[in-house]
Structures are given as C-alpha cells and as structure tokens.
Amino acid sequence: MQEHYDPAAIERAAQDYWGQSAAFAAEETADKPKYYCLSMFPYPSGRLHMGHVRNYTIGDVLARFMRMQGRNVMQPMGWDAFGLPAENAAMQNGVPPAKWTRDNIAYMKRQLQSLGLAIDWRREVATCDPAYYRWNQWLFLRMLETGIAYRRTGVVNWDPVDQTVLANEQVIDGRGWRTGALIEKREIPMYYLNITRYAQELLDSLADLSGWPERVRLMQANWIGRSEGTEISFAYAPELVQLMGGAGALKVFTTRADTLFGATFVAIAAEHPIATAAAAGNARIAEFVAECKRGSVMEADLALQEKKGIGTGLHVLHPFTAKPIEVWIANYVLMGYGEGAVMGVPAHDERDFEFATRSGIAIKTVVKSATGAYETVSAPWQDAYGQYGITVNSGEFSGLEFKAAVDAIAAALAARGIGAKRVQFRLRDWGISRQRYWGCPIPLIHCAACGDVPVPDAQLPVLLPENLVPDGSGNPLGKTPSFYECTCPKCGAAARRETDTMDTFVDSSWYFLRYASFDNTQAMVDARARYWMPVDQYIGGIEHAILHLLYSRFWTKVMRDLKLPSVSEPFSNLLTQGMVLNHIYSRHPADGRRQFFDPAQVTSSGPEGSRRHTAPLPTGELVEVRYDGLGTMSKSRNNGVDPQSLVERFGADTVRLFVMFTAPPEQTLEWSDEGVLGASRFIRRLWTAVHEHVRAGVVAKLDVAVLDDGQKALRRTAHHTLAKVTDDIGRRRTFNTAIAAVMELLNALGRTTDTAPQGRAVRHEAFRIVAICLSPIVPHVCHALWQALGAKEALIDAPWPAPDAQAVVQDEIEISVQVNGKMRARVGVAASADEATVRRIVLADERVQRFVGTALPRKLIYVPGKLVNIVV
C-alpha cells in the first residue's frame, strides 16, 4: 500500500491500465446509446497552452462521466494543421512548414497523453495529410458541379512593397506588418461558397439548437442578419443616362420604404459602377475613390473611420415626385451588402443625419411620432427621429402607419415595375481562396483554351509540395513550376494549375465527420458517420461562436444535400469555454521596444494601491516593471503558463482539478499559482484520508436499518453530494460546484471519529462516493483509491450509482423568517408540518415577536418548506 501520494507513479499505472485494456477504443454498437464527445481540435502551435488544457479537460470530464452513465462514448482528437503560423515560423527559422507542423504534432500529442485524456487515438486526423485534404478537394468539385462554389472577384489587403496579399492580422494600423507600407485594397479573382443560399435554413434551424447557449444563437442570428425591406429603382437623370451610355436605374435596398419621400440624397460605394464612371471624368472624384480604396478591408476599421463623401453632381429621379436627387459617393456604403447603394434620409436615420449635416444636404421630415411629439422637427436640427411613426409630407402616402406606408409604397412601386419587397441578408458568401502556401490546394487548372477546368477526381489529391519555405513575398507555389505546370485535362494543352489554397476554415468544417470514417480510403465519409453523428457535445472557445460554427453548420448541410452520410445540424449541444487569463507585466525603455515579463518572475512589494513590481532581465539585473492588468495568455505578452512543467511538478490530476475548480467553464479563468497549490493539497488530503480509513482494517457490511443519528447524517451528506455532483456534471456543467460539494463531503468525513462497525461502514460508502464523483475530473488518483478501497473492477468500468432516496430524507427542516422582507430568524419545524403549524411556530418565536411586536400582521407569505415573510 502506497502511503505517500506519488502522482507520477499513480498516473503512469492508471494510463498503462487504460492503454493495455484499450479502454477508449470506440466501436459502433447497438448495445448502448452512443455519445460523441468532441473538443475543438488544436492548431499545432508548438506546445500546449492552458486554454487547450481547459478545453480538453472539460471534454474528458464529460466523456468519462457519460461512459460511467452507460453511454458508448467516442472522444477523438486531431490537428487543425494548415495555417499562417507555420509559414511565419518557416520565415523565421528556415524550416519548411510541413516539418515544423509535424514536429509540433508529435510533441503536443505526448503532452495531451500525459493529461490522461480518454481519447481513441486510432481516429487521429491531421488536416495537412493528403489522406484528409483530398476530400476537401473532392467536395469542392462537387460544390462546383452544383453551383455552390463559384468564381468572382473579391477585395483583399495588398502590401505594395512585398507585392503580397496580407491577412487582416498582418495589417497593423493600416500598414503591412513587415514592410510598414500603407495597405491598399485590391480586387482579385477568388472562389466563393454560396453560403447565402442556406441563409434562411441556417437562421431557422437555430431554433432547434436548444442545446446551444442562447448568446451563441443570438450572435449567429444577428450575423446572418435577415431583414425584410424594399428594393427601389431610382431612374437616371439625363446627365447620368449620358454618362452610363444609356437609360437605367440605380437600385437601393431599404428597410424604411416609408421614408422614401424624405430621401434627399443617394449614397453609393466607391466600387459602384457609377462611382467608377464618375471618377473617369473628374479628378476630384477620382482622388476620393482612390482614398476610399486605401486602408484595410476590416469591417471594424471601416466602421470607425470618419464618414466622408463627395457629391458627384449627377442625379437620379425620385420614383414618385421625379425630383432630381444627387448621387454621393460615401466611404460607409459597402459594395458587398445589398446593391452597394442606399437612399439617404437624414431626418430619420442617425448616420444619414450626421452625413447630411456635415455635407450641407437638405433634411426633410416625413415621419412624425404617433403623439405628435416630433411633428415640429425642423431647423435648427438636433438629431434624427429614427422611430416608426405616421408618414407626413409624403403625397398620397401621408397619414399612414409604418407597416401600411411600406405596403402601400411597395405596391405602388411594384405596379410600375420599379421596386418590390425583398428579403436581404447581412451574411455574405464565403470567400475561400487564399494566396498562401501552407493550405489545401484548390483543384483547378487554368487553360488558355478551355478556361477554368476542374481537376478530374481520378487525379486527386492535388498534392501540396512539402519542402518549400516561404519568404514573405507572394505565394511560393507561384514560383514552383513543378507544381503549377500541368496539362489541361480537357484538351491536353499546357496549362497552369491554380496556386491559391483554401481557407483553413474549410479544413475544420467537417473534421468531426471524418473521425467517424477515419480509415476509409475510398470515401470521404461512410455509414459509420450515420451512427456517430450528430456530435452530442461540442466544446470549444467562445471566440469561435460565429465563424467556425456557422461554416461547419453550412458544410454539414451541403454534404447532406449531396446525399452523403451527414445530418442537418452537426452539434446537438455546445459548451463555449471562457479564455484563460494571466497578469501582464511590462516596461517600455525609452531606447527600445516594449518588454514583457513572466508573471512568475515578478516580485511585488509596498502598500495596496501603490505597489511596486520588479523582475529580472535576461542578464539578471532587476528592473522596475508596470502592472498592465489581466489578459489572455500569449507568447507575445510572455504571460503563458506551461502546463507541462506543472504536470511534471504536481501531476496531471492537480492541473485538471485546478482548471475545473477555479471558475465555471463558460467564464474566463484567471491564473493563480496559489490555486494550483490548493488543488494539490486537496488531492493529498484525500489520499491520506482514504489510506487512514483503509489501514484500520476490514469494514463491516452496511446495515441502514441500525444507523444512529450521526451515521445517518453522514450518509445523508454523502448521498446528497452524489445527487448534486450528478446534476452539476450531467445537467448544469458546473464542475466547480461539483468539486466544492465533494470538498464539503471530505470535510464532513474528517470531522467524524466514529469507529463503530456501522460508523466505518458508512465512511467506507462515503469514500467510494467521493472516488466515483471525482473520477471524471481526477481519474488517475481515483483509479488508485478505488483499488485501495477494495474494488474488484476498475473504476473506469464502474457504473455511476444513483443516490439512495431514503438516505437523504430529513425529519426536521429549517424555515427562514423575514419581517417586511428582512431576514430576522430561522426556526426548525418538522418536515411534515402544515402551513398552520408553521405559522403558529413562527409567530410564537421570540425573535419574530421582537420585530412584529403588537402590530397585527397584514399579510403572511409562506413558501412551503423554505420561508415565511410577515408584512406588518
């Protein structure tokens, strides 16, 4: 018997047992209900960070819990292995991304294994393996056939110095991160996936995802952004007819057709054809259009920039009054949304109002509030009235409520063929072309004679050469003739292979299906996916709430519609974990770059509020540093905590216990070295307590009929704890409170000194409950304790017990008593007492008397079994 807690030996023994018995190899079987437990696969960045540990521990707790609850559990793991960091690492140290990535995978896999995760490693996938990404290519070709995938131009960040496309992340304050050059927008041909075809379904089926957090569903719904509005055509005025070379109309989309008579300008995007035409003959306009094309493509940047515009001197005609309305080019109109043009109604739209007041554009009120409070809105203008109301100054459409006005105006427009009601989505089609090396090649060939020719299925996969090293200027595939030189599959002439690769979101949009069909070399997915899908529990960071989850939902539906073994919704239940934070310390020497310091190296002293912090430089010299608050752990801030060294020092169980105890899973988790010590202390205390109990010898058979009050009380606590932990893990997913409950039970066990045979029998049962309850969280130590407690079977195969309902029954309960809503006393009553009895006991209580006095209670609220509130 080990008297001393030795995590390394205990964890090795438990992991050896699970490995030798192939405990986590999942097979399709009809015997038990399946449970597909999936954590978002990691990007192989080099080393595991605390966010990974948190993510995978949550998944492991649920997988182990469900297994004990009798489910056939599958928990797989893989690698999101394509992406930008590998190219950056390659540029830094000259190692090809493939080698860097595969080395990282090997190292991180060992780290994951040391955490004791119940993973079926046979199913491991890496998205950079041709055996995986060939199916990206294969499905892309199917999407081309059905028109889901198509080619058109798109806007990218262009670094004019490096002559290369930059990711948004590589644009800092509008400049290229390596060159410092001002970034330009550039239009290039790209492939798109028609996700908007699925917009309505993606929105509608959010209602079915009851296992998803409400906030994620809300975010997705807002992202899809369905709006019902009216499309309106403004006919060109003569000078515009001339400029555009013929009669025509400028289309706008608006959700406020009721304000049409208040339109005093029309604003178009800088990329709009009319803007291009206007710029051709006017230097000032050309300069403004060019200015709009500078800067990054990020929406956050666009939204923050000052709203600017320029009048074109060109006009369109109001559909009802035929009055000319000037066309403006504005930097806040997005070409990608609606028609790339909006009507400007300054009186009733905040943004139009701001723009109009600055540009000297007329403001015309056409809506008043129902009460007339805004009827007199006029110069000097204060703000826009953006609410719904009654139309005024709108010709035959005056005097109507919002909906009636919209209906009437839309009907009148439709009758003349110059407008109609229409649904517009904010969601845009998904551009998947990336001008980068380390990704899945897009399987297309450009032939001078035949155009864009898909690579025939038989020639898949298009292999990505693995020995290239990017240098920061352009895509190395474009400089590798052995890759891009090919022949046209149609005509056999010399042709050029597409050198763009796919967005890595493609790779992660279906990996959960591949785990179920991991070894199939003939098909992307097979019937086993029907068995395992949908994922019963998906766990990952809240930062993926929109993009990854939306793309995965879309991709899954596309596969369904291609009649592949898929489902309509990939993830039945979703748990979005919070980020892991740590303190940030830095200093900014006058003569150099800002330096960050490892919080573990910082010493703090001095009084609250004016603490001073010092940390050593690499030279050993101590310098004063500044505290910058909490932030996500990251390499650049030097505030990461290495899970590996903690596992080596305290054991995986301590690390797992700490991350599960310190905060509920959906909240951010603040790192604390002391907290880790606390977790370690608890496990040692548990180890000692069980072994002291076991050392005292044989335990009598429990006979619940003969227990005394103290024994009954301990047994009640034990079964109450079991019920709470079952609910906290199984339903609430509040692992922190489950652990707290077990800590309380262990505290209660520590307070008892009952050495009578039945006293020890109750303790024995309680210790078994402790081991069961903690086993999903700290599986190694519980595996050992279970054996110490004399069990024949391994804990991993023990069923999760149901609490004994008899054990938790209480004879006397406590009623809280309030007087006028303030807590004044607690009284004990029999659990069976009726309201009249409770009333009598409460009113007779001396403390209650003191506050009620001689006053007659006006009202008495009774919450059975809980509370009485006396109103006097």
Place this chain on the structure above:
RNA sequence: GCCCGAGUGGCGGAAUUGGUAGACGCAGCGGACUCAAAAUCCGCCGCCCUUAAAAGCGUGUCGGUUCGACUCCGACCUCGGGCACCA
C-alpha cells in the same frame, strides 16, 4: 461603430425557478505539533459601530417593479469576445 457577454469580500468564485448573499478554495490572522522550519491539524476571517450582544450598511452606478431583487425592467459606466484572410 455594430453584435454578444460579464461586473458579488483582500482574491477566484457560490447562491440552480424572484425567497438565508458570501458555499468551496486561495491569501491573511491566531493556536497546536516541532529544538527549529516545512508539512499537517484546529479556530477566526464582508464593511461599520462595539468589551460584547444587538442594530445599521452591503452584489459596478442611478432609477423602477415586487411582500421580497445578485436574480426581472430602463438608463449609464467599465472590462472581455466577435466583426468575415489569426485559429
């Protein structure tokens, strides 16, 4: 700027459906054990007034609903996540 969250003791957090605010842990303080230290064990631990008891105050701010609000509603402040090429 837009969308979505969060804010409770010295600190992390608990309070599950509107019904005992501060469970559990960390830090701290006091004690036991020890030659001593570490480890371990026991006790105290929101603020204020106080010898004590009792009262009063207290869940970011301001207001509202209710017999009763950390919880619901309105406005605001601060922090965090996302904004389509980081993953």
